[in-house]
Amino acid sequence: MNENATYFEINDAVHWHFFHRTWAMITPYWRGEEKGTAWLLLAAVVGLSLFSVAVSVWITHWYKDFYNALEKKDTVAFWQLIVYFGGIATIAILGAVYRLNLTQMLTIRWRAWLTEKHFARWLSNKNYYQLEQGGYTDNPDQRISEDLNNFTSSTLSLGLGLLRNVISLISFSIILWSVSGSIEVCGIIIPGYMFWCALLYAAVGSWLTHLIGRCLISLSNQQQRCEADLRFSMVRVRENAESIALYNGEPNEKQRLSTHCNKVWHNFWEIMKVSKRLTFFTAGYSQIAIIFPFMVAAPRYFTGQIKLGELMQINSAFSNVQENFSWFISAYSELASWRATSDRLLSFHQAMSDNEQRTPAIDVYPEAERLIVKNLGMHLGDGRRLLTNAGMTVEPGQRVMLSGRSGSGKSTLLRAMGHLWPLGHGSIRLPAARYLFLPQKPYLPIGPLKSVLSYPQDDSVYPDERYKQVLATCRLPHLVMRLDEANHWQHILSPGEQQRLAFTRALLFAPQWLYIDEATSAMDEEDEATLYQALIDELPGLSIVSVGHRSSLKRFHGRHIRIESGLLQESRNTF
Known part of the structure; x- marks a missing residue:
């Protein structure tokens, strides 16, 4: 019991330290010289994300009216709702296009700012030299170019996705709670039972997803390192082409490159095996989620307590609530990649800090x-x-x-x-x-x-x-x-x-x-x-x-x- 408690305390401390250092890496841009433009763009993107949630809620109400019109065979109402949907779709498309455009604009501005700061720090205090000589960190070129690109795009994608899911969860939970009614189980009346079903379904799925895919973080980190080592070895061949040619060193270089390739393939194979197990589960989880709300709500429909429109509205609301609760499952691979990228950038920062704080012996x-x-x-x-x-x-x-x-x-x-x-x-x-x-x-x-x-x-x-x-x-x-x-x-x-x-x-x-x-x-x-x-x-x-x-x-x-x-x-x- 004490050993388990100690393990969780250490684990929590490690995670808290990671998030604290990552937060320190995120915040300077939002407090720096570009903060005005950055916050304006972010506010616009957040506003359009919330607007997309409102459109989804709007469509959920449309579902109710549309399927009720189908059930009543009301032709006039059917065509009116078709035209009405065309208007909703047009607004949704415009919102999606500009949300993507402004997100990309914010991403590239943030990446450019971070890249300039990293260039300046890497080239100061002889960091570029000492890190290379001491072997403190590998492939700084990749960390500044690729890792910063992945870090900015993934941070915004995951952050905005989480915000949108929280707002969407609140909105659709209210709808689902109001339309799902109550159910009696063992003499206990459970209000809004469809909401609790969605919560339980997502909680179990998230827990199993983490158990299956948690090693993806270390594998993603290792994959980035292996890919960078392979690219660097090929650059070395290009830079020393004449010497290699005069030595007839092609077989030796081929062996070196093949060794790096084998590391890439081996690690990728491990990622494939984990991804295969994870996809089996997440794909099955998603497919079951399609029919699960019908299975739970069907008894009330067959007893005449709700109409077809209400059933479809329940299904739509349940799908959205379940999807929002399951954000961790759908974003798990991206979260693992983001964690690996953040770890690499943090180790790069730590290596530069260690060099900057080192008291010269001479x-x-x-x-x-x-x-x-x-x-x-x-x-x-x-x-x-x-x-x-x-x-x-x-x-x-x-x-x-x-x-x-x-x-x-x-x-x-x-x-x-x-x-x-x-x-x-x-x-x-x-x-x-x-x-x-x-x-x-x-x-x-x-x-x-x-x-x-x-x-x-x-x-x-x-x-x-x-x-x-x-x-x-x-x-x-x-x-x-x-x-x-x-x-x-x-x-x-x-x-x-x-x-x-x-x-x-x-x-x-x-x-x-x-x-x-x-x-x-x-x-x-x-x-x-x-x-x-x-x-x-x-x-x-x-x-x-x-x-x-x-x-x-x-x-x-x-x-x-x-x-x-x-x-x-x-x-x-x-x-």
């Missing part, structure tokens, strides 16, 4: 004229140490080269300077000056070449003549005529061209401090020397911190610091 902030690394320790996720209480100081205008064995922590040190490495201790005081990082593999956004060159700034910042100058300086004169061409440059340019293009960014941006992480690894020594010399000549006073292996780089740096045994050990160049 204290990094700009506040000085020089670069100061003090008592710096860094380690990998598996605990392997890279640096132990290391330190160095770089004065403005100095050019420093960092070297060391592969895996010694050179690139990781630059990541720490860029606020990207959370594991370790100590402090890094960055110069409070204009700076730029050049990674080994530059990012080239899809678009006009000018936008690629000026990234992360807008391409209107520099005149066309300046673009042509830096392209010529960085040995890319063949791209001068393609400045306005939009393309996928990462697929068009060679690795060496991409790295030379990154140097054009440095010349355009003209930083005071430049951090270079093996950004010439795909170039020959002649190109490398030309580009370093261009930086020195065109950006006088530039401070450079370079990570590199080649000895040819040493002549462009006045200081050489090597990572050995977890320490930053300095040796003076003799060039």
Whole structure:
């Protein structure tokens, strides 16, 4: 008994926590800058939903008059009621069309607002990087695009559907109570007995539906994850097509894709089995609901207590009351999908919150004229140490080269300077000056070449003549005529061209401090020397911190610091 009580208490706490967090995800839009338009659209949609309930009640009364006319064989009344129904149907169609149209308008506005907010948060505090590196959440692209779309449409659909069902339930319950009369069972008179029959029928059906289909929530969540993993794997093949082709890696990639496909099919098969059992029950439940009110009300009709019109009105009212009571049954699959979508969005929010609230282990902030690394320790996720209480100081205008064995922590040190490495201790005081990082593999956004060159700034910042100058300086004169061409440059340019293009960014941006992480690894020594010399000549006073292996780089740096045994050990160049 105590174990059961504990189970239900935990279960209730979990559900309450879920709804509390989901409510916190829903409400900002309705309190934000678009709240006026949002509430106006919602009021219009709710009004049209209530109007559709009124039309349904209207049709129920029409049923009574229509079937009574049929029973009396009243031709004049029959045709009058046919024309009357045409008017009701016209009004109902107009209401349905505009209710759908305004609901879609509200959905897309809400989705656009949520998407913009999620974009902003995902791209702030380095969330997009840390979540990917730490494996805190999978497929953020799907969560922002598909899950937000499903969340907004399902929330409005389920919320408005529930509201409409409540209003409809109240309206038709009044009708059903008034027309169903009383029945005596074991000497007890039960007023409005048809209402109680509908309530009991729906309650039993809802309970059985939940027992049969409750695992759909976890299966739906898993299905979305498997589908997203499959899509991401196919994108990886597209992005790395050349490397895969040169490796002849097609069999390996086919095996990977087949593994993801098998997970999709297996999980979908489980969903099919549950859906099959659920559909068996819900379909049977719906079919029995057609004849159930006739079976219960027929004795009163055969004894002459009610006419055919009243019988049909009872059937219509009972069907509506039973359907409204059974909203949970009809909406169960959508509720399961909505719960799974909400869980995925909530876990995404939680991962971003965890990253935002995490206190940086390495204290990094700009506040000085020089670069100061003090008592710096860094380690990998598996605990392997890279640096132990290391330190160095770089004065403005100095050019420093960092070297060391592969895996010694050179690139990781630059990541720490860029606020990207959370594991370790100590402090890094960055110069409070204009700076730029050049990674080994530059990012080239899809678009006009000018936008690629000026990234992360807008391409209107520099005149066309300046673009042509830096392209010529960085040995890319063949791209001068393609400045306005939009393309996928990462697929068009060679690795060496991409790295030379990154140097054009440095010349355009003209930083005071430049951090270079093996950004010439795909170039020959002649190109490398030309580009370093261009930086020195065109950006006088530039401070450079370079990570590199080649000895040819040493002549462009006045200081050489090597990572050995977890320490930053300095040796003076003799060039």
